[in-house]
Amino acid sequence: MSPRLRTFAGFGITALLLFAVAPLVLGDFRLGLLAKYLCFAIVAVGIGLAWGRGGMLALGQGVFFGLGGYAMAMHLKLADAGPGELPDFMTLYGQLDALPWWWAPFANPVFALLATVLLPMLVALLLGLLIFRRRVRGAYFAILSQALAAAFAILLIGQQGTTGGTNGLTDIQGFFGYDLNDPVNRRMIYFIIATALLLMLLAAWQLMRSRYGELLVAVRDAEERVRFLGYDPANVKLVAYVVAAGMAGLAGALFVPAVGIISPALIGVVPSIEFVIGVAVGGRASLAGPAIGAIAVAWAKTALSERVPSAWTYFEGLLFVLPIVFLPGGIASLVRLRRRRTAEAPAAPALEKVPS
Amino acid sequence: MTGLSVRDLRVVFDGFVALDGVDLEVPEGDVRFVIGPNGAGKTTMIDAITGLVKATGHVGFDGQDLLGRKVHRIARLGIGRTFQTAAVFEELTVLQNLDIAAGWGRRAVSLLRARRGVPPEVGKALETVRLSAVRDQPAGTLAHGQKQWLEIGMLLVQDARLLLLDEPVAGMSHDERDATGELLGVLSRDRTVLVIEHDMDFLRRYARTVTVMHAGKVLSEGSVAEVQADPRVQEVYLGRGAS
Ligand SMILES: Nc1ncnc2c1ncn2[C@@H]1O[C@H](COP(=O)(O)OP(=O)(O)OP(=O)(O)O)[C@@H](O)[C@H]1O
Ligand SMILES: [Mg+2]
Numbered sequence: 001m002s003p004r005l006r007t008f009a010g011f012g013i014t015a016l017l018l019f020a021v022a023p024l025v026l027g028d029f030r031l032g033l034l035a036k037y038l039c040f041a042i043v044a045v046g047i048g049l050a051w052g053r054g055g056m057l058a059l060g061q062g063v064f065f066g067l068g069g070y071a072m073a074m075h076l077k078l079a080d081a082g083p084g085e086l087p088d089f090m091t092l093y094g095q096l097d098a099l100p101w102w103w104a105p106f107a108n109p110v111f112a113l114l115a116t117v118l119l120p121m122l123v124a125l126l127l128g129l130l131i132f133r134r135r136v137r138g139a140y141f142a143i144l145s146q147a148l149a150a151a152f153a154i155l156l157i158g159q160q161g162t163t164g165g166t167n168g169l170t171d172i173q174g175f176f177g178y179d180l181n182d183p184v185n186r187r188m189i190y191f192i193i194a195t196a197l198l199l200m201l202l203a204a205w206q207l208m209r210s211r212y213g214e215l216l217v218a219v220r221d222a223e224e225r226v227r228f229l230g231y232d233p234a235n236v237k238l239v240a241y242v243v244a245a246g247m248a249g250l251a252g253a254l255f256v257p258a259v260g261i262i263s264p265a266l267i268g269v270v271p272s273i274e275f276v277i278g279v280a281v282g283g284r285a286s287l288a289g290p291a292i293g294a295i296a297v298a299w300a301k302t303a304l305s306e307r308v309p310s311a312w313t314y315f316e317g318l319l320f321v322l323p324i325v326f327l328p329g330g331i332a333s334l335v336r337l338r339r340r341r342t343a344e345a346p347a348a349p350a351l352e353k354v355p356s
Numbered sequence: 357m358t359g360l361s362v363r364d365l366r367v368v369f370d371g372f373v374a375l376d377g378v379d380l381e382v383p384e385g386d387v388r389f390v391i392g393p394n395g396a397g398k399t400t401m402i403d404a405i406t407g408l409v410k411a412t413g414h415v416g417f418d419g420q421d422l423l424g425r426k427v428h429r430i431a432r433l434g435i436g437r438t439f440q441t442a443a444v445f446e447e448l449t450v451l452q453n454l455d456i457a458a459g460w461g462r463r464a465v466s467l468l469r470a471r472r473g474v475p476p477e478v479g480k481a482l483e484t485v486r487l488s489a490v491r492d493q494p495a496g497t498l499a500h501g502q503k504q505w506l507e508i509g510m511l512l513v514q515d516a517r518l519l520l521l522d523e524p525v526a527g528m529s530h531d532e533r534d535a536t537g538e539l540l541g542v543l544s545r546d547r548t549v550l551v552i553e554h555d556m557d558f559l560r561r562y563a564r565t566v567t568v569m570h571a572g573k574v575l576s577e578g579s580v581a582e583v584q585a586d587p588r589v590q591e592v593y594l595g596r597g598a599s
Contacts, residue, residue: 211459212467214452218445225443227427228406228436229514230460 007205010288014201018194028183035190035258037298038197042251044279044294045200046244051276052284053208054240055220056137060145061248061275063152064120066267068249070156071119072256073169074103075112080173083107088171089164100162109176113253120249121242128241132234137223146269153268168263175257186258193254197291200247205287207243216240248275274301277320283330293330358418359384359548360405360518365413367397367404367572374400375411376572382565387544389559390552392569393592398552399440401569402520406430406437417518432460436516440523440552442503446496450487450506453495454478457510477513484542485509486535501532508539519543521551525558537562568592 022034043061050056077087078099090096106112127148136144156163164170178185207213219226219233226233256262265271274297282293297319305312323330362380366373375397382388390398404411407427415422420433445453455471455478474482474491482488485505490498495506504524511519525533533555540562543549553559559566559580566583568576576586583589 206468206470209470210468211455211462211471214448214471215456215459215467218448218453218456221445221447222443225445226456228431229457229510230428230431232426232428 011198011202011205014288015198018198019191022194023187023190028186031190032186032258033299033302034295035186035193036255037295038190038193039251039255039258040275040278040294040298041291042193042197042200042254043248043275044282044290045197045204046247046251047275047279048282048284048287048290049204049207049216049247050240050244051279052286052290053213053216053220054237055223056237056241057139057142057276058145058241058244059142059276060147060149060272061244062149062267062269062272063145064124064245064248065252065255065271065275066152066156066262066264067120067123067252068116069252069256069262069267070163070169071106071112071115071249072253073172073262074106075109076172076175076256077169078103078107079109079176087169089167089169090161093160093165096161103162116253117246117249120245120252124242124245125238128238129234132237132241135234146272149267149272150269153264156264156267164263166264168261168266169256170261170263172256172260180257180260189254189257193258196250196254200250201287201291203243207240208287212236212239273320274298274316277316279330280323281319281330283332285329286332289330289332292332296331359386360550361414361416362401362405363414365401365404365411365415367400367409367411369409374572375404377413378569378572378574380567380574382548382550384548385544385546387540387549387551387562387564389563389566390550390569391554391556391559391566392575396569397572398569399522400572402437402522402550402552405520406435428460431514431516434515434517435520436511436514436518437520438504438507438511438522438524440526442500442507444495444498444503444506444510447494449492450482450495450498451478451491453506454481454509454513458513458515460514477515481509481512484512485539501528501536504528504536505539508536508543512543517547519547519549521549523552523554525553525555533558 023031026034043065047058047061050058081087086096086099106115131141131144156168157166159165173180175185175189178188180186180189215226215231215236219231219236223233226236252262252267275294278294278297279290280293281297282291283289300315301312304315327333360380360382362378365375365378367375378397378401390401392398400409403409405415405422407422407425407430411423413423417433417435422430422433422435445456448456451474455475458475458477459467482491485508487502487506487509490502495503498506508521508524525536528536537558540549540551551563563580566578566580567574568583568586568589570592575592576583576589578586
């Protein structure tokens with residue numbers, strides 16, 4: 001199969017699995033779980049781009065996931081409350097008489113929807129300008145990302161009256177007029193999320209095969225060298241970082257109707273690390289690897305913590321370490337190994353390779 | 357004048373004076389060789405011209421001041437360099453390496469599309485540096501000499517008008533050296549070339565003019581014969597059994 005044909009076949013099979021097989025095979029509860037996993041997969045696609053192709057170990061994607069999630073949840077809470085009313089938790093904890101000014105625009109559905117993606121992208125742009133211009137990279141970048149995730153969660157917890165604090169924004173009932181308690185509508189949410197994932201995979205695929213994608217790999221492998229060719233690597237990295245943030249924001253926004261809640265515990269340090277673990281397990285530099293890894297890890301987490309809750313933490317640690325030591329290319333590299341053995345002439349896999 | 361003009365260039369690393377007031381004029385179209393013992397400051401001079409290390413003094417090319425600009429801005433003015441140890445993008449193919457080198461001026465739309473075919477300037481450079489046959493191989497699999505050529509090819513598509521080559525024939529076989537030497541002649545037709553080199557045999561055959569550096573200063577300058585006849589040069593450099 002030519003690489004082109006293989007890609008199209010890959011997308012076809014993915015679509016078939018997501019839109020036909022999964023809804024047929026899985027019951028409502030399992031499909032709801034899968035919808036949640038697919039949100040993580042969307043985040044993972046972005047991390048694959050930023051980390052796998054761009055070398056930026058984005059350990060703070062929870063921030064962008066959270067921004068998207070809160071933007072969506074704020075709108076849905078306002079819609080649930082009805083025009084002119086305050087969301088329930090505000091009157092409970094905050095003793096507020098009026099809506100805080102920064103909540104007001106989220107009553108507008110168009111604003112809220114745009115904000116779920118554009119707000120994280122804007123924040124990533126500003127952060128990225130500071131970080132990459134100053135040549136912060138490698139472990140320093142990862143640590144900084146972590147610190148941001150921690151700071152964001154702490155900030156949210158501290159503002160209980162306006163953000164719901166530790167509880168977050170919970171108990172979301174409707175989604176643009178659709179009742180989320182109705183299983184039919186929950187299936188619809190699943191299909192929306194599956195479509196979003198497919199679109200993000202397509203976007204990542206186009207970015208990776210484009211000239212920009214080649215340049216990004218060049219920057220990852222020899223950041224200083226590209227300067228002598230007239231490029232500013234800060235800008236090259238910025239694009240991938242901002243796109244990844246947008247994907248995380250979209251995922252956060254879709255997570256809210258799928259799960260009915262967004263809270264600091266879902267976006268802080270630990271979830272940020274879990275996003276990356278999925279990507280490492282799946283294979284960070286491949287297209288489908290991060291998404292598959294994210295789904296696999298999230299599924300394993302549910303399955304394992306249903307049975308032995310305490311074991312998950314250790315298992316997670318292993319998951320992080322094992323692929324890095326024994327399988328740096330992740331699950332995706334297993335497929336490639338097999339492919340290389342079967343193909344007589346390997347078809348220029350440079351872009352699919354993983355840095356060791 | 358056009359060409360490269362360096363005046364009173366000084367570079368200090370933590371108190372260590374690596375370049376101590378270097379003056380250098382390389383007229384357009386010249387093939388200038390820079391020689392000098394290890395640690396003379398040859399690489400440091402290229403580093404300073406290309407903006408990699410901080411320097412004081414004056415560096416001009418085609419009427420533009422270079423000092424104080426960022427590395428990528430200097431590159432955009434048409435100054436290209438290679439590195440003492442070949443620096444190519446190992447995971448990318450030869451073609452991808454060249455395509456990237458050709459691309460800083462590309463617009464966003466063209467960056468977001470996949471490359472179709474071989475851009476004409478890239479095809480030409482592949483021919484010139486004799487890498488057409490391996491264009492789809494990852495650059496990391498190339499032989500050492502081929503990597504050096506790839507770097508030179510990258511300068512060609514980058515459309516650099518000043519080429520700064522840091523020991524381009526180091527580690528090359530005899531035939532590869534000859535090919536590289538001829539390449540220098542081709543390059544200099546519409547470009548200014550500055551080559552750092554240790555190989556005296558290579559220098560005698562392909563240099564038009566020579567600058568000898570020693571301890572961060574220019575020691576001597578002139579044609580190959582003039583430089584070789586200079587007793588100070590013989591003392592610090594050529595005297596070491598290289599004539
Ligand atoms: N980044 C740096 N920090 C400190 N000292 C440096 C640095 N770069 C170079 N030097 C010193 O400056 C001096 C000149 O080095 P340079 O690399 O320019 O020499 P060179 O003429 O290119 O030598 P060679 O022929 O070995 O390549 C050397 O003594 C070197 O140790
Ligand atoms: Mg040197």
